[in-house]
Amino acid sequence: MRTKDYDKMQRIKEALVRIILRDGIENTSVAKIAKEAGVSPATIYIYYDSKEAMLSEVYQECARQSYGYLMGRIRPEMDARELIDALVRGYYSFSVDHAEIFGFVEQCMHSPGLAGIFREEDLSAQILDMIHPYQDRGIMKRCSNENLNAMLFAPVRFLSMNRTSPAEKNTVMLNELISMLQDLLLM
Amino acid sequence: MRTKDYDKMQRIKEALVRIILRDGIENTSVAKIAKEAGVSPATIYIYYDSKEAMLSEVYQECARQSYGYLMGRIRPEMDARELIDALVRGYYSFSVDHAEIFGFVEQCMHSPGLAGIFREEDLSAQILDMIHPYQDRGIMKRCSNENLNAMLFAPVRFLSMNRTSPAEKNTVMLNELISMLQDLLLM
Amino acid sequence: MRTKDYDKMQRIKEALVRIILRDGIENTSVAKIAKEAGVSPATIYIYYDSKEAMLSEVYQECARQSYGYLMGRIRPEMDARELIDALVRGYYSFSVDHAEIFGFVEQCMHSPGLAGIFREEDLSAQILDMIHPYQDRGIMKRCSNENLNAMLFAPVRFLSMNRTSPAEKNTVMLNELISMLQDLLLM
Amino acid sequence: MRTKDYDKMQRIKEALVRIILRDGIENTSVAKIAKEAGVSPATIYIYYDSKEAMLSEVYQECARQSYGYLMGRIRPEMDARELIDALVRGYYSFSVDHAEIFGFVEQCMHSPGLAGIFREEDLSAQILDMIHPYQDRGIMKRCSNENLNAMLFAPVRFLSMNRTSPAEKNTVMLNELISMLQDLLLM
DNA sequence: AATGAATGAGACTTCATTCAT
DNA sequence: AATGAATGAAGTCTCATTCAT
Secondary structure (H helix, E strand, O other): OHHHHHHHHHHHHHHHHHHHHHHOHHHOOHHHHHHHHOOOHHHHHHHOOOHHHHHHHHHHHHHHHHHHHHHHHOOOOOOHHHHHHHHHHHHHHHHHHOHHHHHHHHHHHOOHHHHOOOOHHHHHHHHHHHHHHHHHOOOEOOOOHHHHHHHHHHHHHHHHHOOOOOHHHHHHHHHHHHHHHHHHHEO | OOOOOHHHHHHHHHHHHHHHHHHOHHHOOHHHHHHHHOOOHHHHHHHOOOHHHHHHHHHHHHHHHHHHHHHHHOOOOOOHHHHHHHHHHHHHHHHHHOHHHHHHHHHHHOOHHHHOOOOHHHHHHHHHHHHHHHHHOOOEOOOOHHHHHHHHHHHHHHHHHOOOOOHHHHHHHHHHHHHHHHHHHEO | OOOOOHHHHHHHHHHHHHHHHHHOHHHOOHHHHHHHHOOOHHHHHHHOOOHHHHHHHHHHHHHHHHHHHHHHHOOOOOOHHHHHHHHHHHHHHHHHHOHHHHHHHHHHHOOHHHHOOOOHHHHHHHHHHHHHHHHHOOOEOOOOHHHHHHHHHHHHHHHHHOOOOOHHHHHHHHHHHHHHHHHHHEO | OHHHHHHHHHHHHHHHHHHHHHHOHHHOOHHHHHHHHOOOHHHHHHHOOOHHHHHHHHHHHHHHHHHHHHHHHOOOOOOHHHHHHHHHHHHHHHHHHOHHHHHHHHHHHOOHHHHOOOOHHHHHHHHHHHHHHHHHOOOEOOOOHHHHHHHHHHHHHHHHHOOOOOHHHHHHHHHHHHHHHHHHHEO
16 A cells, blocks of 8 residues: 555654754664654665665755745745745744754754765755846845855854744844845845 | 873864764764774773763864854954954854864754753854944944844855865855945944 | 564573573673574673663572472472471472572572562562461471571572582482471471 | 781772672672772782782682681680570671671672682681580580581571561571571580 | 873674564 | 564773883
């Protein structure tokens, strides 16, 4: 039955993400994941060739998912101001709604073994491509892709990682960040 | 009695940093570190209580060192524009001059086990304190500490992590980033 | 799925008992046991949670076995004289027929770590309960359970531990002990 | 200075005895002993050639001490009844007054590695020699040395090992044991 | 004589992976 | 497809002992 299998694989993925986020990549074993997923360690090797392959695949999938989420927030009819808002706020929303995946990706991105597997730029490229027209039309300031990337996403990522207790405070902070970025990037 | 050999301890620290940066925290074993440092695995336990304690101590030391480096770049007579330049350029310089330590800290910061041990804010607080006077005097825009932190350091960190081949290109990028931040933060 | 191999577990138990008896509890390692049992060290941890747990479990099992052996020697129709004979001779027989288990239990009983785990009295209680009726009927002398225990089993244990070369001499000694105890305990 | 050295060696011995009694022979390391004795591990090797030699020497010394204690309780003018009382009560007293040494010896006696080093009979021989005259004179029953040994010391040892909370109860038990043995051994 | 540093060997245990059902 | 058993290799850490002061 296809549904059953899909469920099992899904449970494995979720277990992997949850445990790495909770215990750290260095304290994550196949046995732990299997137990958390409610399957046998051997079962994992039906779906993945090795622990490393599993990590890599799930990491890519999660990263792609987060970019997909972001893309889904954007509408072609948005003006530049709205676009910045959608991107930054979208990224933040993702980190709230999919906290486990967000934290997991964040951790993998900084591990040398996994960072190499996956060029983030490939994904961010499509997002940046949506911004270029605004720069060409003189609505947004022109700057390098690298810095655009850095400014649009690094600060919000930082905010997401350092979230503190009162939820309202976080929203205030996010709004402040967005308007700073609008000031910075809009003409 | 043989006296404690602090050069030996230094070699252990450097080996730890180098290997974690090279192989990732999840592929770093005490035996590997010992071999790289040219000591017996047992020797490591003379200087540290456990692998975890070693990681934590070295991490804290490195983080402190990076903040110390940054502080050393600042002069009281600097104006706001120069201060932003010094901080951002200083952070970048550190990531170049102490690439191993920078990458190591970056990785530890995202590992759940280590992130908790150490509140980065405690250190960044002194840096932010140097900026507040400029905000009070109306020379720099007023914004929350969190966003100041996020804008000043997250993007340059991103740039440092994604350095690409031609060195000149990186400098151009850095200069662009600095002037963007000056535009953003200065009145 | 491969099914649990209880013959393998049996081999582990026997190896544990044999090695502790031969080398002493302080010279018994998991690796040694595994080698003697013909399994991998890791396999031991499928059957036991830790070395300590293994020791404790095997110890309890062996102690229980020795009491079971003793109980099997007793028949309800025995008179008091026969009962004493059966108990003392039974204990001695056990120490001969199951020399390894006997020596192993003897050693564990005196190790602080294991002695606490296991209250010998719980088992000896049933044996003593068989004697009480004879005391009530005035056939055996009345004395405390502790001293009954002490007199019935400690001396024969001592004899078993200090067995010397000619087997006949040991039998003579055992017979003498039994008749001494009969003199002592019977009215 | 001679006093100092003697003290240091004494402290090592006491630490060894205390730790083995507390943690068991299998959990006793040279480092632990050194720490408990307040000396360096290296210092231990000034007084003893190896851990094993240390154990063996201290064990013998303690065993000898316990027999010496017993001998000191006996007076030539005692009659047979008093002699039995003195020996059994003496053994028990030793187990109370020198609980650590008693427990330590008891444990060593059952460890194969140490049991071989030391033939208990050599010491008990002198004690038994004191009893033979009474047997020759028809005041005590004649029996083998082995069983004499077994009856006189094994039960009291058992009582000592299984001491329970109310001290008075133990005394009652001891008195009962002594009078049982007097009944048994006297003509 | 005495010490804490240093270590190779080995302790216990867990690892990622394969096997047999 | 799925499993718990099984394992060689490797993990962290401690051992008894020696070194250098």
